[in-house]
Amino acid sequence: MPQNVTLIATAAMGLEAIVAREVRALGYEDVQVENGRVVFTAPVSAIPRTNLWLRTADRVKLVVGRFKAYSFDELFEKTKALPWETFITEEGEFPVIGKSVKSKLYSVPDCQSIVKKAIVERLKQKYGVASILKESGDDFYRVEVAIHKDEALLTLDTSGSGLHKRGYRVGQGEAPLKETLAAALIQVTNWHPDQPFVDPFCGSGTIAIEAALIGQNIAPGFNREFASENWGFIEQNHWDQAFEEAEDFAQYDQPLTITGSDISHDMIKIAENNAVEAGLGDLVQWKQMQVKDLRPRQENGYLVSNPPYGERMGERPEVEEMYRDLGMIMRDYPSWSTYILTSHEKFELLYGEKATKKRKLFNGFIKTDYYQYFGKHVK
Known part of the structure; x- marks a missing residue:
């Protein structure tokens, strides 16, 4: 299992610096601010902690790989070379979503389909599966392929519903503020x-x-669930400790x-x-x-x-x-x-x-x- 992972906290335009400040406040120092996102390296235990604590980020994604891709063959081979088995279980369900901006590979459905095939091939090899992967849905992983200026970024969404969904909104007006x-x-x-x-x-x-x-x-995430809560490579005690920390740090008598x-x-x-x-x-x-x-x-x-x-x-x-x-x-x-x-x-x-x-x-x-x-x- 990886000791450290690269994570992306996505942010609405104009909020990147605020999200970066929150990430640093949680003790993660290796932080880069980019357009619409904050990229940082941290231990696996950061996945529960950032999902629970980030107030201004939209979601937390785990980076599986980043590479240049000018052809569909290149996209397939480089995706297949990534260690998907580290994260996705043999029977895990993994839909692929995508987007492409200013890139040679502009057909999003084709990119999604190729990434899906490449991951399937990799997992079949690693798990010794001859026919088809079951994808029973017991474990759920949403894969995203985002291609920008011919650079492909492959991530897993650790949050599930966007982090703005705190779990308390039972009613809203016409134009609710996130x-x-x-x-x-x-x-x-x-x-x-x-x-x-x-x-x-x-x-x-x-x-x-x-x-x-x-x-x-x-x-802010204390009242909700996250997509990565049942992922096998994140030890249960990381989640337990993150929720305990949230309970300990709350100042209910303020x-x-x-x-x-x-x-x-x-x-x-x-x-x-x-x-x-x-x-x-x-x-x-x-x-x-x-x-x-x-x-x-x-x-x-x-x-x-x-x-x-x-x-x-x-x-x-x-x-x-x-x-x-x-x-x-x-x-x-x-x-x-x-x-x-x-x-x-x-x-x-x-x-x-x-x-x-x-x-x-x-x-x-x-x-x-x-x-x-x-x-x-x-x-």
Whole structure:
């Protein structure tokens, strides 16, 4: 069995540096940041730990091989030369998915089919199987062949469902924010768990719930399962230790002052249910309220929100009014820091102040800016 493996934590555009910081915080130093991914070398035990702890990565993939491939023959032979038997059991099921960008081998179905055949040939040889592999599905491994500029990258997906699926979302609104992006929005701030935290456009509660998980240092993957939990080459004690570590590091007695509010009574109900499902019960205060009624009671707080963008023409005047209201209110609370994600290009004008800092991020396929207003903290 391999002592060390090369892993890839995939990341949404603009979040790579945040994911890299999380990987390093787990103690893995050999980290390279690339477009849309963070590549690192680590012991096999990192597979359970990164799946459990990475808040902002989309998924964790195990690199089986990386090589140049200019022809289908080359793709077949080089794939077959890789040690697939180290990872995939004799009766394991292994569908192959693929993508190809700016490469000679541009037909994705052909690439998938060739990689599949090459792995089958390798496993039949290694396991001494004369006829066909059973692929009974007891063990499941999703193989990906990604070809970019004629370089093929072959990986196994260790996560299964994307890491944004924490297991607590029982309901959502029209345009839910991914949990991974919500966690990133919080991690960009300097918020500490002993400071008040507010999301006045909370929708189904994702930002406030992620803040509570961060505040009590609860591993985001604690409530779900992963594709690699039954893989034979990862010793069971690695999973046991990772879950034990998550339990030991959680700070369930850390008091929090987190509020989520929304104009919609229905969304507040959904947010409450999601918080209960996350095991956070009464940790977050939920209020049905318009943004113009927001009146923070403490100093040095943080407001982090993903308000409506006004993408539909009919909604635009109402959304712009909300941005104006928010700007006028927050001017009365100079010790508060405000962080707003929106695609509305005139946000600063409407809010009435230029942001201290801006960061370009994608919310799904929507290009947005993350406007950051740093408060003047009162000692």
